[in-house]
Structures are given as C-alpha cells and as structure tokens.
Amino acid sequence: MPKLIPCFIGCILGLGINVQPNDHSSGLQPAKAAPDEVIRYNQLGYLTHSPKVAVWASYVNPVPDSFFLCRADDGQCVWKGACSMDFGVYGPFSHTARLDFTDYHIPGTYVLKAGNATTAAFSIDDKVYRGTADFCLQYLRAQQCGFNPVLRDSCHTHDGYTLYGPMPDYTHVDVVGGWHDASDYLRYVTTSATTTYYLLAAYRDFPEVFVDSCQANGLPGKNGIADVLDEARWGLNWLLKMHPQASWMFHQVADDRDHAGFRLPNQDTVSYGFGLERPVYFCTGTPQGLGRYQNHSTGVASIAGKMAACFALGNILFGKQDPAFAQSLRDHAYTVYQLGIEKPGYCQTAPNLAPYYYTEQDWQDDMELGAALLWQMSKQQKFLRDALHDADADPLKPWMGGDTALHYQWYPFFNAAHAELIVHLKQDHLRKNLLGYYRKGIEAVWQKAKHNAYYRGIPFIWCSNNLTAAFAMQCWLYRHLSGDNTYQFLEQACIDWLLGCNPWGSSFIIGLPGSGICPHDPHAAFSHLAHIPIHGGLVDGPVYGSIFHGLIGVHLSKPDSFAAFQSDLAVYHDDWADYSTNEPTLDGTATALYLFAAMEAEGARNNK
Known part of the structure; x- marks a missing residue:
C-alpha cells in the first residue's frame, strides 16, 4: 500500500506525496548507456x-x-x-x-x-532573452490564491482565523489573495514580499522589456498596464491585508497540515478544524509552533523590512497612475517599518507536524532594504542613516564561499539593499564601501568556482537554483554599478547553468526553451493531476547526492532519463516524485524573472 510522506523541499516542506515502497536505496533507476562525450551549453x-x-x-x-x-x-x-x-x-x-x-x-x-x-x-543574437521575463510570469499567475486565472476559479476564500495575536485566537481576518508558496498552498510574507520586490524592481529598472497581455486578475486581455506590474500589485494587495493596522502584522497563512497529498487549489478541502478557514499567524517576535516543534524566531524585523521595501517602492511606481493606492502604500510603509524598529530580529515560519520551516537567521539586510526605499520615497535622511548602519552590520551573505547552509538560513539569498543605496548615493566613499561588500561575496564564490569547468561555486543545498539566480543578480548589479567586468564570466556561467550548461544538459525553467531539454514533469499538482503546464517556473535544482540518498520515501515514478549524469556530488531528476530537485518555487522564479529582464535589456542596449 502507498504511504504518505511529508516532503521537506525548497520553499518549506513542499507537498506530501503518495510514494510506493522502493527497493533502491538511492531512489535511482539503473543507468542508461551514455555518450562518451557531451557538450553542455546555454540552450537559449x-x-x-x-x-x-x-x-x-x-x-x-x-x-x-x-x-x-x-x-x-x-x-x-x-x-x-x-x-x-x-x-x-x-x-x-x-x-x-x-x-x-x-x-x-x-x-x-x-x-x-x-x-x-x-x-x-x-x-x-541580442534577442535571445526576448520575452523570457514575461514567460516567467505564467508561473506566478498559476500560483495566485483567491482568484486563480489558470483555473478560472477561486480558492481558499475563507482564510482565515488568527493565532498568537492580541485579538482572541480564532478571530476571523480577511487575508484572501497573494500567491501559493510552491506546490503546497501555504502563503508566507517572507517569500511573497521578496517576490513582490523583485517584480517591482524589474519593472522599474527594465520597463521596456515587459508587455501588456493580461488583465489585473491575470486573465487574458490588455488593461494598459504591464503584466509584471499587475502581478506585483497582486502581491501588494495581499501584503496590505497582512498589515491591516499600525500595530498588527501577520506572517503566514496555513501550516504543514496542508501537506496531505496532491490536489488542485480550488479542490482543497483540508480542514484545520474550522471548516475551510485556515490559520493566520501573527508576528510576535517569539518562537511559534502549535505542535511538537517550534521555530526560533527572535523578532519581526525580517518581515517588517521586506514589507516596508515593497510598500515604499510600490508608492514610487504607482504614484501617478493610482494616487490613492500609492498613499495607502506610503502610510503602511512607515508603520510596518516602525514595527521592525521596535522588535529587531528574525521571524521564521511556523512548523506544526514536522520540524521543518524557513530558518532565516538574518534581518538587518531586510531593514536596510526597507530603509533604503523609504529614503528614496520620503527623502528623509534618518532612513539613509538607518540603512547605512544596517549595511555595515550585515554586509554579505555567509553562504557565499561556503559548502552548505540551513534551509533559507541567509535570506533573501543576496542583499539587494546595497544596490538600492549605491544608485542614489553621491558620496564615492560610501558607494565604494557597499560595492566592496558585493565584491567580497562574489570573490568568495569565485575562489571555489574557478577550480571547475562550469565555474560552479554555489552549494548544492535545497533551492540551489534560487541561490544561483540570486548570485547572478548580485554579479550583474555589481558589474553595472561598478564598471568592473572582472567577474562577468562567473556571472554568465550562473545564467548558463540555469539554461542548460550543467552536467544534465537541462534548463531548469519549466518549458524554456520550448524546443530544448527542460523540466516537463515538475513536482506540482497542476501538471501531475490536471496536465496543465506551469511554464516559467524555476525548479529547486540539483542537491548533493548525500542529501538525496538520505531522504525518506523519495522515489522516481519512471526510469531516470538523466541516470547517466547523476553522481554523489549532485543529482537532478525531471520527475514529479522528486520533491527535492524538481519543484518550482515562487521567489526563485521571481529572481530569475529579474535576471532575464536584465539580460534582455542588456541585449537590446547592445543592439543600438
């Protein structure tokens, strides 16, 4: 009989799947004959x-x-x-x-x-990245909660009831909307705010690459607004609900009780004991967890800083087209940032049935980002002082140059706040200091990468592709802000890795390129149950062989087409049953979207 195994994957736990008993301890099928030689390249x-x-x-x-x-x-x-x-x-x-x-x-x-x-x-060709950023938006639309344009139906419309808040537990609060985090149906501010910021930043920095083909809710039809901005507003609307008044901030909807097997979101009948309402976790700044396990939260600033950045940047971008919405964002930016000042520290996601959660352990990078955007929005020097203080307190991501890290331990995976300051600072010494932080992290990765042909210096932990896209984004920003091309080959190697220049010869973007080798069987209910493609999603990516071999209940549903290219170093499978390497994620896809927008814009500028 099949048994249910809760999956711990990139973007928390992933989704529980029914697995068959497997006699192969590695989970791999017998290797197929392989060509003696291969050439791996960027298929795009x-x-x-x-x-x-x-x-x-x-x-x-x-x-x-x-x-x-x-x-x-x-x-x-x-x-x-x-x-x-x-x-x-x-x-x-x-x-x-x-x-x-x-x-x-x-x-x-x-x-x-x-x-x-x-x-x-x-x-x-300078047009090879044309349309790739918009291509990634297809996955984000498939992740929409509340109204889902792919299904043309609504889901999770009863969310939810409060926990841990100043109001009585089980108080109803309207938090319908936002995005599902991965192939489960949880929603987290930490990843949703990161996604929203990248969408807003991509439009601000490269507006010329985006098209208008969808309405505000994601259905086909032009509305005079770039689709990426529509999708960013979808995220902003939900974030506003998660900060409904000055002293209230929520950080999570649902928990790992969600992981009860594949089902489409509009057919989700998992009960938390109150009909179809699901729990909404209040930001307390202290450990949370209803069951046997608890996280190790120390504050709320990691959430507050991310929210403040989104609200402030949203205010800047929506100021002319929707002044009332922009004013609401401005007001919320100030109040949510103040919550981070009052309760410094990190807010981790809440476990329940299993000891798995986002182990984010940094927060000053988030407050730096919030302060940097508040400074841009308000021109108030106090926010610049705050941002520079936090920049010096948290200059670079410790995973860079390392061999491993806990799941989402240093998150977001690169510090975008430094770039937000560098662009607007006039003092050369301050700019050089911040650019030095970027360079130090890049150099740490380069010292590992230069010893192999792929220039691979990113650890093969869960969501290794998310780290790869984020690191490439840091390299791109460093190159363009400093004029230093020293690491351009390392930057390009990361992009090429995501698009096929890796041992498996596969792109890691679902459906891209359409004529090449790319994920077609991701760990997702849409594609596995309903055969609905979820194009544009960035899958988790390869993990160390030691991680894969140690997973409980993992199996492959069919012969491994990449069997000849697996190793103890790292494995990747285009198989819905491999929840560790082939699940697409919300924030990873948004990171890739920014990166592809940057590359498309660079190609267009080179062609002038």
Missing part, C-alpha cells in the same frame, strides 16, 4: 557581445585540442578555438574543459563540435 543562446562559453565533458576520453563553431544550416565552420586545460573530474565526468568562443560576434544559428560531441542548434 548567447548575446553577441557577452561571454560565450560551453563545457565539454567525457567519462574517459582526453580533452581534444580544439573545438569548432559551425553554421547550423550548412555545417560550415566559422570559428576554431583551443579547448581549455583539463579541469578534471566534475560530477560523473572524468575530464572537463571550457570552450570559449566569446570573441565571435556574428549573429546566427550555430552548433559546436569538439571531439566526438556535437550540440543541437543555438543562437548568437
């Missing part, structure tokens, strides 16, 4: 004037002396380059080398050849 393609590098890899054969870039239509060789040194073992491969054709700039469709390996066709 390469900008004409950006780094262009692929990776050749072999199980046994030595590195060839040279490689060839050939036109895809007639096979004509247009570029011959020398392969790099042998970087040696990586994952399942014994020999690896970099194929660098950065100096070739002619747009077109090409293939790479090295030794006995040949790639499929790819493009060199």
